Amino acid sequence: MDSIDFPEKTKKQQRHWLTEPHDWCVSRQRAWGTPIPIEGESDTLDTFVDSSFYFIRYCDPTNDNEMAAKDKIRQVDLYVGGNEHACMHLVYARFVNMFLYDIGVTPFEEPFKKLIHQGMITKDGEKMSKTKGNIVTPDDYDPDEMREYLMFLGPYTQGGDWSDSAMVGIRRFNGRFNRWLGNAQIDGESIDVGQLMSDIDKNVEIFNFHLVISSFMKFYNSNKGKVININTKNELTKMFTCFSPNFCGEENF
Numbered sequence: 001m002d003s004i005d006f007p008e009k010t011k012k013q014q015r016h017w018l019t020e021p022h023d024w025c026v027s028r029q030r031a032w033g034t035p036i037p038i039e040g041e042s043d044t045l046d047t048f049v050d051s052s053f054y055f056i057r058y059c060d061p062t063n064d065n066e067m068a069a070k071d072k073i074r075q076v077d078l079y080v081g082g083n084e085h086a087c088m089h090l091v092y093a094r095f096v097n098m099f100l101y102d103i104g105v106t107p108f109e110e111p112f113k114k115l116i117h118q119g120m121i122t123k124d125g126e127k128m129s130k131t132k133g134n135i136v137t138p139d140d141y142d143p144d145e146m147r148e149y150l151m152f153l154g155p156y157t158q159g160g161d162w163s164d165s166a167m168v169g170i171r172r173f174n175g176r177f178n179r180w181l182g183n184a185q186i187d188g189e190s191i192d193v194g195q196l197m198s199d200i201d202k203n204v205e206i207f208n209f210h211l212v213i214s215s216f217m218k219f220y221n222s223n224k225g226k227v228i229n230i231n232t233k234n235e236l237t238k239m240f241t242c243f244s245p246n247f248c249g250e251e252n253f
Helices: 008-019 047-051 054-058 089-102 143-152 164-182 194-205 209-223 230-240
Strands: 120-123 159-162
Touching: 008 089, 047 089, 143 164, 143 209, 164 209, 164 230, 194 209, 194 230
Parallel strands: 120 159
Antiparallel strands: none
């Protein structure tokens, strides 16, 4: 446990689960799924069995003879998943990988170098549920606005509470930013975007996506009185479309 970069709360849960280990019933009464390799067995394997080693197969997908060639297997650098799997999938995957390591299939004992948990998006302070009738349907929103809003909502690992009124703020910023870029001129002013790019790279690396959007907002507010040149416009548009793919930088937004 000391050699892996997991959230401390998850480590604590796993350590507790290991002083009180439980049996893992791997059979499921379903008509679909991975067959249990025993003749005449009608049950299938628990999906957690598959999810415990599928990432190894991804390292060598064209190999038809075995799970993966050992020299192509790589340890997962970063694993993003829900904390609800702390003592299920995230224990099973470690257990299966350790077994594969012991028999010489994988070259590393731990499957994941680093783990982070995404936060939960709630509605009116509660977990979204069809039963409660408080779900948000993505089809009802512009995909770019929704993407930006979810980024801006708060720290990635904390999540936040959904608000339609806050979504309006994203829409207004997009409109202003887009019109400003659309007014660029060939002989306009050149603005150095190096610091903005550096800030964005740094925040993406540490999953501070909310600071990515706020960086764009601060940059716009500091320079909105200027008429920029086409090259600056193209640099900013290219950067922004990494997070808002349909953003166009045109006057007719």
